Amino acid sequence: MTETTPTPTSANDALVGSSYPPTERYLVSGVKIAEFAAATGAASPLHFDQEAARRAGYRDVVAPPTFAVVVAQRAEASYIDDPAAGIDFSRVVHAEESFRHHRPIVAGDVLSTTVHVESITHRGGISMVTTRSEVVDGEGRPVSTVLSTLAVRGEGA
Amino acid sequence: MSADLTPLAPGDLLFETTVTVDRARLVRYAGASGDFNPIHWNERFARAVGLDGVIAHGMLTMGIAAGVLEEWVGDPGRIVSYATRFSRPVPVPDPGEAELTVTGTVGAVNEDGTVRVDLGVTCNGRGVLAKAQALIAVAHAPLLPVR
Numbered sequence: 001m002t003e004t005t006p007t008p009t010s011a012n013d014a015l016v017g018s019s020y021p022p023t024e025r026y027l028v029s030g031v032k033i034a035e036f037a038a039a040t041g042a043a044s045p046l047h048f049d050q051e052a053a054r055r056a057g058y059r060d061v062v063a064p065p066t067f068a069v070v071v072a073q074r075a076e077a078s079y080i081d082d083p084a085a086g087i088d089f090s091r092v093v094h095a096e097e098s099f100r101h102h103r104p105i106v107a108g109d110v111l112s113t114t115v116h117v118e119s120i121t122h123r124g125g126i127s128m129v130t131t132r133s134e135v136v137d138g139e140g141r142p143v144s145t146v147l148s149t150l151a152v153r154g155e156g157a
Numbered sequence: 158m159s160a161d162l163t164p165l166a167p168g169d170l171l172f173e174t175t176v177t178v179d180r181a182r183l184v185r186y187a188g189a190s191g192d193f194n195p196i197h198w199n200e201r202f203a204r205a206v207g208l209d210g211v212i213a214h215g216m217l218t219m220g221i222a223a224g225v226l227e228e229w230v231g232d233p234g235r236i237v238s239y240a241t242r243f244s245r246p247v248p249v250p251d252p253g254e255a256e257l258t259v260t261g262t263v264g265a266v267n268e269d270g271t272v273r274v275d276l277g278v279t280c281n282g283r284g285v286l287a288k289a290q291a292l293i294a295v296a297h298a299p300l301l302p303v304r
Contacts, residue, residue, distance in 0.1 A: 032189075039189035040220030041176060044227050046234070056232055064227070065236040065291070066220045070190055090206055094215040098240030104233070147240075 009154040010086035011120050011127040019116040020078040025138070026071050030061045030107035037064050053106070060107035068099055072133040072146035075113035079131060080150075085117075087129065087152055095128060096149035102142040110138035118147065125154040165272060171261040172229050176221050178213055178247065179254040186217040200251070208246070213255065215243035218285055222276045225259045229274075230293055237271070241289035247280045255280055270295055 030050065037047035042064045045052040053061045080087050105111070118130040128149055135144040183197050192214055195202035203211045219241050227233045249255045257280055264273035276289035 036189045036220075037224075039182070039186040040217065040224050042220070042224035042227050042233065044231075044233050046232060056234075058234065062232075062234045064220065064233055065223045065239045066216060069192075069216050073190070073192060093246075094243050096240070096242045097216065097219060098238070100238045101236070 009091070009122070009125070009127040009152045010088070011122075011129055011152050012084060012086040013120050015079070015085060015117045016120050017117065019114055020075070020082075022112045022114045023071065023075045023078070024112075026074070026111045026113070028063065028105055028107055028109040028111060032070070033061050033063045033067065033107055036067050036070065040064055040066065050107075058104070058106050063105035063107075065099060065101065066097075067105055068101070068133075068135055068144040068146050069097070071111050071113045071135055072115075072144075072148065075115035075133045076131050076148060079115050079117060087150075091153045092150045093153075094148070095151040096130075096147070098147040100145040102144065105135075105143060109143070111135050111143060112138075127152040127154070165263050165266050167263050167265055169263040171263065171274060172225060173258070173260045174225055176225070176257045176259060177254040178217070178221070178249055178257060180211065180249055180251045183211065183213060183217065183249060186214055186220070190214070190216060192216065209248060211249050211251070213247040213249050218243070218247055218257065218278055219289070221257060222259050222278050222286065222289060223291070226261055226274060226276060226291055229261060235294045237292050237294050239291040241276070242287040243285070244287040245280070245283055245285045247285050257285070264290060 034048050046056055046062045050061055079085055113133050113135045116132045118132040121128045128151055130149040133146040137143050187193050197214050200211055247255050257278055260277040261274045264275040266272055272293045274291045278286040
């Protein structure tokens with residue numbers, strides 16, 4: 001702790017409640033699911049073996065539960081990189097993350113993601129910025145809802 | 158839902174395991190996730206922004222815990238929700254590796270056939286995830302505690 005009074009961050013409250021246009025459609029490949037599963041140490045054959053996934057009742061290999069971050073972070077970037085957002089990414093740490101899956105993501109899904117600026121709160125020179133990314137499939141049906149909270153540190157915080 | 162949840166009670170320990178993370182793992186996760194923030198692979202950059210060195214992606218730690226959880230669940234598609242707070246960074250030394258201890262306990266057995274699993278992840282004896290909870294939709298086979 002320092003004696004310095006932290007200055008507020010420039011995170012722009014006026015954007016709360018707004019959203020950005022949906023991201024380009026993202027085709028989920030079995031290769032990407034396998035790569036993500038291997039990186040996180042998820043060993044289930046349902047991530048790697050199409051036949052095993054089909055026997056378990058899926059159309060194709062199943063994504064790990066945090067895979068939706070791949071599309072959510074792309075959507076979040078359209079907000080975070082927006083100069084109007086006032087977020088200095090070099091002063092950001094990830095504070096919270098939450099996934100709600102309306103159904104599992106499987107290879108072959110064509111996903112589109114819309115990011116909403118859910119809330120911004122300021123305390124002690126730190127701004128907590130929460131986004132909600134709604135991931136839908138090619139028919140517009142809900143797939144996942146991803147909440148992400150970033151802590152943005154002001155100067156001296 | 159016809160699951161037999163009777164073997165499970167809040168507080169039951171479901172699993173406890175350790176997972177190691179080295180710099181190569183961080184690079185691999187960066188590529189897999191598309192999160193190329195240099196604080197996760199570039200020592201010089203990490204120190205320049207005030208860290209003691211390279212740290213793991215919070216989402217990698219969350220993903221690793223999910224991987225351990227899946228082994229118990231069996232079918233990853235049964236994990237219907239999963240949330241956490243990132244309470245402390247995970248420093249990943251080079252040379253060397255960080256060691257994560259991942260535990261899962263029954264948080265709640267719900268009447269709608271779901272089970273809440275509370276996950277704990279520690280590094281050097283200190284919690285790095287807080288309030289990490291996953292909701293599992295139990296389909297047909299009963300899920301059993303390890304002890």
